[in-house]
Amino acid sequence: MTLDREICAALDRDDPLAAFREEFEIPDGLIYLDGNSLGALPRAVKRRLADVVTQEWGAGLIRSWNTAHWIDLPQRVGAAIAGLIGARPDEVVVADSTSVNLFKLATAALGLRPGRRVIVTEPGNFPTDLYILQGIQRLLNDRVELRVVAPEHLAGAIDGDTALLLLTQVHYRTGRVHDMMALTRRAHEVGALALWDLSHSAGAIDVDLNAAGADLAVGCGYKYLNGGPGAPAFLFVAQRHQAQAQSPLSGWMGHAAPFAFSDDYLPAPDIRRMLCGTPAILGLAALEIGVGIMARADHRQLRRKSMALGDLFIRLVEQECPGQFTLQSPRDAAARGSQVSLGHPEGYAIMQALIARGVIGDFRAPDTMRFGFTPLYVRHSDVYDAVAHLKDIMDSGAWQDAAHQARGAVT
Ligand SMILES: Cc1ncc(COP(=O)(O)O)c(C=O)c1O
Numbered sequence: 001m002t003l004d005r006e007i008c009a010a011l012d013r014d015d016p017l018a019a020f021r022e023e024f025e026i027p028d029g030l031i032y033l034d035g036n037s038l039g040a041l042p043r044a045v046k047r048r049l050a051d052v053v054t055q056e057w058g059a060g061l062i063r064s065w066n067t068a069h070w071i072d073l074p075q076r077v078g079a080a081i082a083g084l085i086g087a088r089p090d091e092v093v094v095a096d097s098t099s100v101n102l103f104k105l106a107t108a109a110l111g112l113r114p115g116r117r118v119i120v121t122e123p124g125n126f127p128t129d130l131y132i133l134q135g136i137q138r139l140l141n142d143r144v145e146l147r148v149v150a151p152e153h154l155a156g157a158i159d160g161d162t163a164l165l166l167l168t169q170v171h172y173r174t175g176r177v178h179d180m181m182a183l184t185r186r187a188h189e190v191g192a193l194a195l196w197d198l199s200h201s202a203g204a205i206d207v208d209l210n211a212a213g214a215d216l217a218v219g220c221g222y223k224y225l226n227g228g229p230g231a232p233a234f235l236f237v238a239q240r241h242q243a244q245a246q247s248p249l250s251g252w253m254g255h256a257a258p259f260a261f262s263d264d265y266l267p268a269p270d271i272r273r274m275l276c277g278t279p280a281i282l283g284l285a286a287l288e289i290g291v292g293i294m295a296r297a298d299h300r301q302l303r304r305k306s307m308a309l310g311d312l313f314i315r316l317v318e319q320e321c322p323g324q325f326t327l328q329s330p331r332d333a334a335a336r337g338s339q340v341s342l343g344h345p346e347g348y349a350i351m352q353a354l355i356a357r358g359v360i361g362d363f364r365a366p367d368t369m370r371f372g373f374t375p376l377y378v379r380h381s382d383v384y385d386a387v388a389h390l391k392d393i394m395d396s397g398a399w400q401d402a403a404h405q406a407r408g409a410v411t
Helices: 004-014 018-023 043-060 060-068 070-082 097-112 129-137 151-157 178-188 281-296 300-319 347-356 380-396
Strands: 092-094 118-121 143-148 164-169 193-197 215-220 234-238 338-344 363-364 370-373
Touching: 004 060, 004 300, 004 380, 043 281, 060 070, 070 215, 070 234, 070 281, 092 097, 092 178, 092 193, 097 129, 097 164, 097 193, 097 215, 097 234, 118 129, 129 164, 151 178, 164 178, 178 193, 300 338, 338 363, 347 363, 347 380
Parallel strands: 118 143, 118 164, 164 193, 193 215
Antiparallel strands: 092 234, 215 234, 338 370, 363 370
């Protein structure tokens, strides 16, 4: 059956999530397929931040740490995120960036497994995950061995020397989903811990950390959680590890009694021990809104629509632009996150030509065009229109325009 715009419009009319789009500020005529990098602005964030700035900061000043409960925000937003990732409310806290949280938790994991020196991960993991591990290795004077092995060899590479398995559940480039349950089980079989980067999972696919027995996790607030540019990140420490896991960044906000101002560090008895410095209140307030919207959506409907949008995009690209792109994502929606990646040697210029027409995706060198399908605000007809633009750009050769070759600092 040939897919046309009327079919897509009918799917939009039947979409149980359609009303959520109204909660986001999406400029007229823009097709936003980059929520996997930076989520759209929830309208309520504008009101909330205006209130935080004028009332809580402007009028309340320092009193707002108590009266507006600023001091509780890292745990409060963490508890809301916990509901999205299969964790208990007291197992998640919001703090710092994903990179910093990776450092804290990977180092804590080494402390939980004394005598073991191996960390297993995969090549092509998101660069910060690899760079942070390399930094830990340098810091510990090479007493840590990084075992960077291809996905098909991961299970065999985890052995009795392994302290930690660190993987990103949904691959940032291809959207491929790792089997969290099986890999965590394999790590536990040999006494190792599993740390999952959920940056492309939280709010995008069903995640159940405790059902999988995961030990530790981190993730971004600015992607599918719609927390805004540079939003603070979250981290998870399973209840059973909280009394022993030690943050290497033993800042005062992780102290058992920060306002006792004692000279000696004593970690908080709970997840707060993973905090470091003063929480970023404006970022947390915005993130709380984004997480709140996500928490109101039915997660089964979200996942169903996300898979349907990805399938629709693949079918339309094959229908309208046959043989022109390689599919770099799994074709099976169940094995794919909420994005589809297409490969083309001129992918950068093609993406620039799309962006010039108001279809926003992004590009990852050397040849990956990424399209994110955020089910809260992307419509089936957006997918149809995006592919129509893609076809026109390819048929007309518009991507060859010199203006589309210039590279910005962020791709
Ligand atoms: C898998 C993954 N981990 C981590 C990050 C980034 O972490 P940070 O917020 O510290 O820049 C990203 C950003 O895209 C990512 O995709």
